Amino acid sequence: MRSDGSSSAPLGLKVAATGGLLFLHLPIFLIFIYAFTTEEKSFAWPPPGLTTQWFAVTWNRPDVWEALSLSVRVAAISTLVALVLGTLCAAAVSRTRFFGRETISLLVILPIALPGIITGIALRSAFSLAEIPFSFWTIVLGHATFCVVVVYNNAVARFRRTSGSMIEASMDLGADGFQTFRHVVLPNIATALLAGGMLAFALSFDEVIVTTFTAGQQQTLPIWMLEELIRPRQRPVTNVVAMVVVLVTLLPILVAYYLTRDGDQIAGSGK
Amino acid sequence: MTSAVSFQKVSRHFGSVRAVDMVDLDIVSGEFFAMLGPSGSGKTTCLRLIAGFEQPTSGSISIFGERAEGVPPYRRNVNTVFQDYALFPHLNVLDNVAYGLMVKGVGKPERQKAAEEALSLVRLPGYGARRPGQLSGGQRQRVALARALVNQPKVLLLDEPLGALDLKLRENMQEELKSLQKALGITFVFVTHDQGEALSMADRVAVFNDGKVMQIGTPEDIYQRPKTRFVADFVGSSNVLPPEFVQRYSGQHRWASLRPESIRIGRAAKGDGVAARLVSTNYLGATTRLALDADGLRLHAIVPAGATLPKEGEAVVLTFNREHLHLMDEPA
Numbered sequence: 001m002r003s004d005g006s007s008s009a010p011l012g013l014k015v016a017a018t019g020g021l022l023f024l025h026l027p028i029f030l031i032f033i034y035a036f037t038t039e040e041k042s043f044a045w046p047p048p049g050l051t052t053q054w055f056a057v058t059w060n061r062p063d064v065w066e067a068l069s070l071s072v073r074v075a076a077i078s079t080l081v082a083l084v085l086g087t088l089c090a091a092a093v094s095r096t097r098f099f100g101r102e103t104i105s106l107l108v109i110l111p112i113a114l115p116g117i118i119t120g121i122a123l124r125s126a127f128s129l130a131e132i133p134f135s136f137w138t139i140v141l142g143h144a145t146f147c148v149v150v151v152y153n154n155a156v157a158r159f160r161r162t163s164g165s166m167i168e169a170s171m172d173l174g175a176d177g178f179q180t181f182r183h184v185v186l187p188n189i190a191t192a193l194l195a196g197g198m199l200a201f202a203l204s205f206d207e208v209i210v211t212t213f214t215a216g217q218q219q220t221l222p223i224w225m226l227e228e229l230i231r232p233r234q235r236p237v238t239n240v241v242a243m244v245v246v247l248v249t250l251l252p253i254l255v256a257y258y259l260t261r262d263g264d265q266i267a268g269s270g271k
Numbered sequence: 272m273t274s275a276v277s278f279q280k281v282s283r284h285f286g287s288v289r290a291v292d293m294v295d296l297d298i299v300s301g302e303f304f305a306m307l308g309p310s311g312s313g314k315t316t317c318l319r320l321i322a323g324f325e326q327p328t329s330g331s332i333s334i335f336g337e338r339a340e341g342v343p344p345y346r347r348n349v350n351t352v353f354q355d356y357a358l359f360p361h362l363n364v365l366d367n368v369a370y371g372l373m374v375k376g377v378g379k380p381e382r383q384k385a386a387e388e389a390l391s392l393v394r395l396p397g398y399g400a401r402r403p404g405q406l407s408g409g410q411r412q413r414v415a416l417a418r419a420l421v422n423q424p425k426v427l428l429l430d431e432p433l434g435a436l437d438l439k440l441r442e443n444m445q446e447e448l449k450s451l452q453k454a455l456g457i458t459f460v461f462v463t464h465d466q467g468e469a470l471s472m473a474d475r476v477a478v479f480n481d482g483k484v485m486q487i488g489t490p491e492d493i494y495q496r497p498k499t500r501f502v503a504d505f506v507g508s509s510n511v512l513p514p515e516f517v518q519r520y521s522g523q524h525r526w527a528s529l530r531p532e533s534i535r536i537g538r539a540a541k542g543d544g545v546a547a548r549l550v551s552t553n554y555l556g557a558t559t560r561l562a563l564d565a566d567g568l569r570l571h572a573i574v575p576a577g578a579t580l581p582k583e584g585e586a587v588v589l590t591f592n593r594e595h596l597h598l599m600d601e602p603a
Contacts (some may be wrong), residue, residue, distance in 0.1 A: 038541070080377065140580070163351045163357055164359050165354075165355055165357035168322075168324055168351075168353070168357065168360060169351070169353055169357035169358075169359075170359075170374075171323075171343070171344040172323075172324075172325075172344050172345070172349075172350055172351045172419075173345075173347050173350065173370050173371035173418065173419075173422065174345045174371050174374050174375050174422065175345055175370075175374040176343075176345050176374075179374045183370070183373075183374065186358055187361040188361055197526075202533060256486060262399070
């Protein structure tokens with residue numbers, strides 16, 4: 001951090017920065033405005049009138065609840081799977097040396113680098129080849145492929161910064177494997193797992209491409225939104241849902257941000 | 272004398288590398304035992320074999336008469352002070368020290384009391400509430416020591432624990448460890464690559480090289496009567512004399528060592544002795560170290576500071592008491 005925090009940037013830079021930030025966030029603000037518009041067929045600007053009736057309408061729409069509930073369940077289960085598999089994989093890769101370690105590391109990270117459409121097509125053909133019917137679980141599997149990556153990345157970074165002799169020290173002091181995991185490993189990686197888990201949840205929650213290939217008739221929230229945009233009635237309902245989603249996801253992201261910031265201090269203090 | 276740790280023909284191979292190769296050791300209960308050697312000589316692997324982090328490829332290890340192969344680290348009455356201290360960053364100092372008692376199920380008031388006592392023992396009373404990150408290197412070292420001692424181990428293993436400390440602190444800790452060991456009567460096994468540290472602290476020293484024990488003995492034994500060229504050279508940089516040279520002075524065709532302080536320097540053409548040339552002088556404070564060239568044989572001599580010295584490049588005559596010529600076991 002520069003110490004001369006008071007020194008001023010040139011006016012041009014300030015204007016450019018403000019412009020950039022506005023460009024990023026003004027559209028989101030527009031989404032919020034349209035949630036209150038009285039016009040339901042098209043998004044006219046400025047809104048002809050303001051109303052809160054769409055909140056009540058949204059509340060009473062069963063399809064919204066179904067989509068929301070499916071998305072939350074898929075994201076929760078995918079995150080859970082990712083937490084277990086990602087942590088185990090990270091522990092193996094960072095704690096031991098074995099033949100093909102680098103390859104495994106690359107293969108684990110690959111799904112997030114691959115375009116979603118490839119993952120989607122690959123999974124779809126694999127599922128039909130194995131004659132697995134599309135269901136809730138096929139969506140979870142699809143999402144887990146990239147959720148594992150974010151948990152893995154977070155956990156591996158933390159494992160690398162944790163001293164390896166800490167685990168030996170714990171064993172040396174009389175703790176068995178389970179006690180060592182509970183009292184030493186878990187507290188040291190907990191914040192990394194929380195951050196990774198939240199990111200995984202968020203990724204799964206707004207995933208469209210892989211979901212379209214791995215879902216049957218079910219609609220997750222993002223897919224429901226896409227469908228809704230095509231229909232010409234009760235358009236502001238989509239905006240209400242969007243607004244609620246933004247508000248609800250913003251909180252955990254802020255929490256994760258603060259938690260990992262503290263976590264860095266804890267992990268760094270051992271050095 | 273009870274045997275604390277005993278190695279019988281212990282080997283530990285990593286692939287084709289023989290980290291520890293047919294080592295026999297007998298560490299006596301209550302002694303301060305140092306394992307000395309250059310890096311990669313197998314001393315740390317031996318320590319890890321005692322701690323249980325490594326299992327022997329062959330041979331047998333017993334700790335106080337009980338076979339130790341296959342016994343996991345957490346079931347051995349042995350504790351380790353790690354080179355990097357390995358304190359738990361998420362716990363405060365008191366919880367770090369009390370950790371061993373906590374996992375054994377000792378109640379909170381009892382284990383905190385024991386931890387406080389252990390902290391007093393290492394002269395850190397009242398530091399319990401701090402985090403390891405708030406301590407200096409020397410203080411962390413003491414916490415690591417307290418954390419190991421609170422479990423009342425039968426054997427305490429120390430893996431180069433003073434390596435990260437500055438010289439002054441290291442000397443203080445050497446004295447402190449020594450008196451702590453005397454007071455507690457626990458067997459200390461100390462790994463170091465610093466010969467001075469091993470000689471000054473240990474009751475007995477094992478010198479390691481290439482996974483083998485070269486010599487075990489008291490510091491005097493090791494220093495005065497090295498058995499091999501390696502020991503003579505590694506412990507205190509003795510002059511190693513080749514058999515041809517030794518034959519002229521002792522009549523025996525054997526390798527020998529001669530301590531640098533046993534060599535006296537005289538002016539050339541004055542009495543009989545080894546003709547040499549003074550290559551360089553190195554002022555060390557209390558003494559001066561001289562590098563000499565005796566017809567191609569490089570020798571070192573140490574003389575007290577203040578002695579009148581020939582100039583560099585001048586011809587000199589070296590004399591020494593033949594009793595100081597120590598013949599070694601090494602085959603010629």
